Every structure is written in C-alpha cells, then in structure tokens.
Amino acid sequence: MSWSLLGEQEYTLRRYPKATRDPEGRPYKGIPEEIKIVASIQPATGRILELLPEGERANVTKVAYTTTPLIIADEYTGTQADEILYGDEVFQVVEVQKWEDVDAIYQALLRRHEYPG
Numbered sequence: 001m002s003w004s005l006l007g008e009q010e011y012t013l014r015r016y017p018k019a020t021r022d023p024e025g026r027p028y029k030g031i032p033e034e035i036k037i038v039a040s041i042q043p044a045t046g047r048i049l050e051l052l053p054e055g056e057r058a059n060v061t062k063v064a065y066t067t068t069p070l071i072i073a074d075e076y077t078g079t080q081a082d083e084i085l086y087g088d089e090v091f092q093v094v095e096v097q098k099w100e101d102v103d104a105i106y107q108a109l110l111r112r113h114e115y116p117g
Contacts, residue, residue: 009039015071039065041065042064062109069096072095
C-alpha cells in the first residue's frame with residue numbers, strides 16, 4: 001500500500017557513515033550520502049514544544065512525516081544523526097517514532113543545526 005502525506009515534497013536527506021577516527025585520533029564523521037526522500041515538514045506545535053527540555057524550546061524545531069526510516073545520533077555506536085535540507089537550512093533528526101498506529105509512517109522531530117563559528 002502506498003501512503004500519501006498532506007503537503008509532501010521532495011527533500012534531500014544526508015546520511016553519514018559510522019564515525020571513525022583520523023590518523024591523529026580525532027573523530028571524523030565522514031562524507032554523507034545524499035538521498036532524495038518525500039516528506040511533509042511542518043512547524044512544531046505548542047504541544048510538541050512543551051515536551052522538549054526548557055533550554056531547547058527556543059531552537060527552531062520542525063516535525064517531519066515520512067515513509068523513510070530516519071536515524072538519530074547514538075554516541076555509543078558512533079552513529080551520526082540524519083540531516084534534512086529544508087530550504088537553505090539544515091535540520092538534524094533528534095527523535096523518531098512510528099506515527100500513531102500506522103507502521104509505514106514515521107514522525108520525526110527536527111532541530112535546526114547551528115554550525116559553530
């Protein structure tokens with residue numbers, strides 16, 4: 001069965017390989033693979049923002065609905081979070097869950113990635 005999501009568009013997903021270390025022992029996250037996905041990305045509602053820790057509520061946050069499984073960061077395994085290009089901004093996937101009782105649709109919380117400097 002094919003699902004159609006309201007407001008769906010094509011976006012670029014960046015998926016990083018498992019982190020490694022460079023010759024000096026510093027973490028190196030590698031070059032991401034860029035994948036086209038279809039998703040509906042919406043502003044986070046007040047209800048969703050209330051679930052975030054207080055210090056994170058000021059961050060620009062979106063909610064994505066997609067049939068593409070998304071990956072969050074895992075320091076233990078060295079897994080980097082997926083990133084979604086949204087306009088001219090980059091959003092990191094910070095939480096993923098299956099949406100409602102529909103196994104084929106994922107709801108993901110996205111936070112705008114702030115690059116240092």
